[in-house]
Amino acid sequence: MLPRGLTAVAGRLTRLVPEPLLARILPGRLRYDPASLAVAVPPETPIRLFVGPVNFAGQGWQWARAAERLPGVGAVSMAYRIGTEFGYPVDVEVPASAYVFSKSWQRAQREAVTGGFSHVIVEAERHLFGRVYDQTVEQQVRELLASDVRVAMLSHGSDLRLPSRHAATHPDSPFQPDWDQTAVFERQAADNLALLERLGLPVFVSTLGLLSDMPSADWLPVVIDVEAWSGGEPPMLRARPVVAHAPSNGRIKGSDLIDPALSRLHGEGLIEYRRVTGVPAAEMPELYRSADIVLDQFRLGDYGVAACEALAAGRVVVGHVADPVRSAVSARTGLELPVVESAGADVERVLRRLVADPDGARAVAARGPAFVREVHDGRFSADAMSRFLGTVRDDDG
Numbered sequence: 001m002l003p004r005g006l007t008a009v010a011g012r013l014t015r016l017v018p019e020p021l022l023a024r025i026l027p028g029r030l031r032y033d034p035a036s037l038a039v040a041v042p043p044e045t046p047i048r049l050f051v052g053p054v055n056f057a058g059q060g061w062q063w064a065r066a067a068e069r070l071p072g073v074g075a076v077s078m079a080y081r082i083g084t085e086f087g088y089p090v091d092v093e094v095p096a097s098a099y100v101f102s103k104s105w106q107r108a109q110r111e112a113v114t115g116g117f118s119h120v121i122v123e124a125e126r127h128l129f130g131r132v133y134d135q136t137v138e139q140q141v142r143e144l145l146a147s148d149v150r151v152a153m154l155s156h157g158s159d160l161r162l163p164s165r166h167a168a169t170h171p172d173s174p175f176q177p178d179w180d181q182t183a184v185f186e187r188q189a190a191d192n193l194a195l196l197e198r199l200g201l202p203v204f205v206s207t208l209g210l211l212s213d214m215p216s217a218d219w220l221p222v223v224i225d226v227e228a229w230s231g232g233e234p235p236m237l238r239a240r241p242v243v244a245h246a247p248s249n250g251r252i253k254g255s256d257l258i259d260p261a262l263s264r265l266h267g268e269g270l271i272e273y274r275r276v277t278g279v280p281a282a283e284m285p286e287l288y289r290s291a292d293i294v295l296d297q298f299r300l301g302d303y304g305v306a307a308c309e310a311l312a313a314g315r316v317v318v319g320h321v322a323d324p325v326r327s328a329v330s331a332r333t334g335l336e337l338p339v340v341e342s343a344g345a346d347v348e349r350v351l352r353r354l355v356a357d358p359d360g361a362r363a364v365a366a367r368g369p370a371f372v373r374e375v376h377d378g379r380f381s382a383d384a385m386s387r388f389l390g391t392v393r394d395d396d397g
Helices: 010-016 019-025 056-067 096-101 103-116 137-146 163-169 182-199 208-212 255-268 281-289 305-312 323-333 344-356 358-375 379-389
Strands: 047-052 073-081 092-095 119-123 150-155 203-205 242-245 272-275 293-295 316-319
Touching (some): 047 056, 056 379, 073 096, 092 096, 119 137, 137 150, 163 182, 163 208, 323 358, 344 358
Parallel strands (some): 047 119, 150 203
C-alpha cells in the first residue's frame, strides 16, 4: 500500500503547486527529480506486454520474463517504489511520491502504454498510470481498452481474498474480528471483486487458494529462478537442525501460532530456531541454504513465493496448505506439493517427527527443486499467459 495520507493531499497540491517546486518542497524521503523519472519504452516486438504497477516479491518482473519465452513477445515490468522494498528486479521503477504527484510522469506513462503496448496486465487492481487527478482504476483500464489495448487483471492475494469467506473455511484464518485490519481488507477485496465483475476481463491469480474468491480466474504460477536458490549442503545432517522462519507479515503468516513451540524446542536443544525479518532479497538464498527446515505460513492455507524459494533451495518446507489447494496442484501439474503439512498447533509434533527421521525428511526436501523447476520456473506461467497474448510457446521455450 502507498503511505497513508500521501494520496489524500495529492490532488490539492498538484493543483496549487507547480511540479518542479513541489518535487523540491516535499519531505526529504518523498523528494524526486522530475527530469529523471523513467517511463516504459515499448519493445520492438509484434506482441508488447506491459506488467505493473506493484511487482510484489519481484513477480511482475518474473512474469514479464516468462512471457518473453513465447514467440514474438517482448515485455516490460513497472513498479512504484515506497522505500521498504527488498531489492527485487524491475524494468521501470518510480518513487511512490512521483507516482502520486508527478503529472508529467503520469502523462508520459499513459501515452507510452496506451500508444505503444499491445497487451497490459494490471497487478492488484492498482492505478497503472499513477494517481491521475481523481481518475479511478476502472477509468484507466477502460482508457486502455478504448485504445485497442488488450487488458487482463492479476490478483496477488490480499487484494482479492475476502476475509469473511476465508474465515468461514479456515479455522486459523488471520481475518478475525479482533484485528482492526480485517474490516479494511474486507472492503478492499469486496470493491476489487466488484470491479473485476464490472470489467469482465480475463483475470489471473498468483496462487491456487485465490480461486475460492474468483473461480473463473486462470492460475498464473509465481516464478522462481531455481538456480539462484540451489546449492548448499543437504539438509538434516546436523545433530541440531536449523529451523528458519522469515515471515513477510507475522500476523498473516501465523508466526504467533508457532513461536512458543519453536522457542520451547530451541530451549530443549532439539533445534536451533532462527526468526528473521527485513532481510534483503539478495541475502535470502544464503539464509535458506544455511537452514535445514524452513517454516512458511500457518494461517492462509496456500503457498506462494517464499515456499517455492525454500523448496528450490532443497530445504524441508513446513506449512499449512489446505486440501483443496493440494488437490488443485496435483490435478493441474500431475505432481504432489512437497510442503510438509502442519497446522500451527501441530508444528511441535511435526518438527519432532522430522528431527527423529532425518533420512525421511531429506527425501521430502529432495523433491522440492524438481517440483519448482517443473511448475515455477516460468514455462508453466508462459503457457498460462499464452491464450491472452495470442501465441504459443515453442517446445524449447
